[in-house]
Amino acid sequence: MPHFTLVCPVCNFSKELDTNSLPPQGTKVTCPACRSVFPLQTEEPPADPATAAAPPAADGEAAAPAAPRKPIPEKPRTLTFSFTGNAREYFGIWIVNTLLRIVTLGLYSPWAKVRKRRYFYGNSLLDGAPFDFLADPWAILRGWLIAGLFFGAYSFASRANVIAALAFMLLFFAIFPWVVVRSRIFNLRNSTHRNIRFGFDPDYREAYRVFLWWQLLVPFTGGVLMPYVIYRQKRFLVENSRYGTTPFRFHAAAGEYFRIFLPLLVLIPLGIGTGVAVALLFKGDKFAAAVPVLIFALIYPITALYVQTAFTNLTWNSTSLGKHRFRCSLRVRDLAWIYLTNAAAVLLSLGLLAPWAAVRTLRYRLGHLTASGVGGFDAIIAASQQQIDATAEELGDLLGFDLGI
Incomplete structure (x- = not known):
């Protein structure tokens, strides 16, 4: 029975497969050792016309030079981030970490931190490949x-x-x-x-x-x-x-960060003016003094969330790695709803839904982050570390x- 040897281009893991059960050429497969995703190549690549032997020339004639091969440009593609974890799995890690921190008076915190990060890193995928801590x-x-x-x-x-x-x-x-x-x-x-x-x-x-x-x-x-x-x-x-060894690049200008604060020049004075006007209009009312506090309590979290979201989007959208440019598309109204419902769920469950809130937030954030460019990240040379x-x-x-x- 004919066999085909499948070799991972990242970690060189190899496995013998029956050629009759192979999927079509170009199908993406996942390496069981390093979880890398790469296209299946079952056929030998075509010979390079530039190096292929020229046809024999007639007697007395010089051999015709081989025509140079035109390079085939790589097509740009978008690499997606995703999160594959779920609240049930993380709850098991979270509750054990919490209990062991209490029993050891906090000495278990480093192990709890590593377990948490390894779970979140291992379930955060870029182009189908996980991260690791x-x-x-x-x-x-x-x-x-x-x-x-x-x-x-x-x-x-x-x-x-x-x-x-x-x-x-x-x-x-x-x-x-x-x-x-x-x-x-x-x-x-x-x-x-x-x-x-x-x-x-x-x-x-x-x-x-x-x-x-x-x-x-x-x-x-x-x-x-x-x-x-x-x-x-x-x-x-x-x-x-x-x-x-490939550095990240940053392409933003200072003026783009100043523009994020422009809406606040209208929102903050408007909120302060409204609060003062209400307090003066209902002067002497015992509830009038609470109006400025309520307006501040409403405007401040909205302002903070807007600034944080705008900074995150701008920073990622201005970052590139090699031939890839990142794209982040978080929305203030989506995050406001997620944070509000997360806070309500955690409060009503006495903290037991904190793992669900963490997983939900990270899944949204990674779902709105991509990297667009030519090729993949697996060709980048690893640098020596200390x-x-x-x-x-x-x-x-x-x-x-x-x-x-």
Whole structure:
């Protein structure tokens, strides 16, 4: 019985198959070893006309040169992101993580963090191939203990001496750019796709410019400089990141970030004016004083969600990797509905529906993210990596800083 040897172009896994049961030429197959998706090639590629032997010439005549082959241009295609996890699977991980954190007084947190990320990474697919998170929980535990000691010393100092607490705050502001860089290095070097690691090239001088010096100028400009600071921070995080040896590129201009804030110049004064007008119109009414508070409680989350969504879309839409350009199409009304119903479900279930809310949100976000370009990501060369300490990432996590794009 004739056989055909199927070889994965990514990990070189091979398997003997019966030729009578093979699917048609070009069918996409999934490697059982690395889960890579590639087209089935059962036929030998045609000979290159440029190198094929020319037909024999007649006696006394020179052989005719072979006609050069015209390169066939690759057709652009769109690679989609997707999430294949479900709330039932993640609930099992979440409840075990929660119980073990309680039993171990928090010492299980590094293992809980790795289990959670591996589940979400492993179920997040790009062009059918999953991501992976490779961090060592013991490395995270060391960083977690150091960060915990720092936070504990700050808490003690804030109760004992105001000057000591201020000194700790100044110390953290001084090392914050370093924390950003080291956290980014740790997260990306422990993230892979198709067995190729991501990476981050440290530039501490630029980090101090965009995460410290420029931010110190924001209060002196009445907040007007904030869009430019955010633009510089996003550009720094994107352009120093890479996949293997291929760097990410950032194409946005500062003016695009300023335009996001233009609607707020109308919305915020309108809300404040409405609240003041109602308070003056019903002066003396005990409920009139609550109107400005209610208006603020309504406008603030809408404004924050609009700004966050606009920044996310603009940052992804301005990012490219190799020949691929990313496209993000999140909508404010969709996210508002998801966050509102998630909050209601978590509250009414006393927190038990938190896994469902997390899975639902991530599925929506990945479902609205694509990468369009020529070819795939599997041809990118993997870069050599070195181990990096997790202290900076845990310090950032403990103090609540979001260091992602």
